[in-house]
Amino acid sequence: MSTDTQRRSPVIIITGTPGTGKSTHAQLLAEESPIPLRHINVGEVVKEKSLHEGFDSEWQSYTVDEDKLLDELEPLASEGGVILDWHTCEVFPERWADLVVVLRCDHTQLWERLEKRAYPLKKIQENNQAEIMQVVLDEARSSYPAEIIVELKSESMEDLESNVARIIQWIQAWKANHES
Numbered sequence: 001m002s003t004d005t006q007r008r009s010p011v012i013i014i015t016g017t018p019g020t021g022k023s024t025h026a027q028l029l030a031e032e033s034p035i036p037l038r039h040i041n042v043g044e045v046v047k048e049k050s051l052h053e054g055f056d057s058e059w060q061s062y063t064v065d066e067d068k069l070l071d072e073l074e075p076l077a078s079e080g081g082v083i084l085d086w087h088t089c090e091v092f093p094e095r096w097a098d099l100v101v102v103l104r105c106d107h108t109q110l111w112e113r114l115e116k117r118a119y120p121l122k123k124i125q126e127n128n129q130a131e132i133m134q135v136v137l138d139e140a141r142s143s144y145p146a147e148i149i150v151e152l153k154s155e156s157m158e159d160l161e162s163n164v165a166r167i168i169q170w171i172q173a174w175k176a177n178h179e180s
């Protein structure tokens with residue numbers, strides 16, 4: 001649990017290999033949450049606010065300037081009421097996180113999702129391999145206490161709905177704990 005007792009709303013990190021469904025989950029959660037939560041697509045923020053050192057055309061991705069990114073996000077995280085949606089999570093300080101959701105997907109299904117994005121083959125291969133090797137889950141486990149991490153399957157619409165319902169239950173419990 002975060003040490004920041006001042007927050008009135010939680011910070012929820014939704015992470016996972018690209019294509020596992022982070023943005024889809026974050027959008028639905030922001031719509032259905034009983035308390036206002038702002039969905040922050042961290043990759044979009046990096047692009048829009050130029051929090052990077054340039055675009056790596058080989059990997060088709062930005063080289064993130066982590067210091068700039070943390071400075072940008074710090075006030076939002078301190079305030080709370082945000083969903084941080086990013087394919088990596090270890091950069092976010094432990095004190096920010098109230099809940100860390102790691103989405104998982106069968107690698108063959110993930111491959112198909114990434115092919116639809118027209119990623120270069122080696123980027124698809126790298127992400128597919130990372131999913132098989134549970135890289136993001138291990139990263140979350142080495143960055144946050146076990147009790148705030150939840151690993152959820154994201155392979156169907158039923159998974160999406162039940163995952164969001166489960167996170168909403170967690171939000172209600174968080175709220176009840178922070179009102180007393």
Ligand SMILES: Nc1ncnc2c1ncn2[C@@H]1O[C@H](COP(=O)(O)OP(=O)(O)O)[C@@H](O)[C@H]1O
Binds near residue numbers: 016018019023024154
């Ligand atoms: N639980 C799910 N079941 C089926 N398809 C999903 C699920 N979650 C996401 N998708 C689909 O997979 C693709 C990637 O989802 P997206 O949310 O953009 O992933 P991410 O934000 O992790 O890169 C989208 O086409 C989305 O509709």
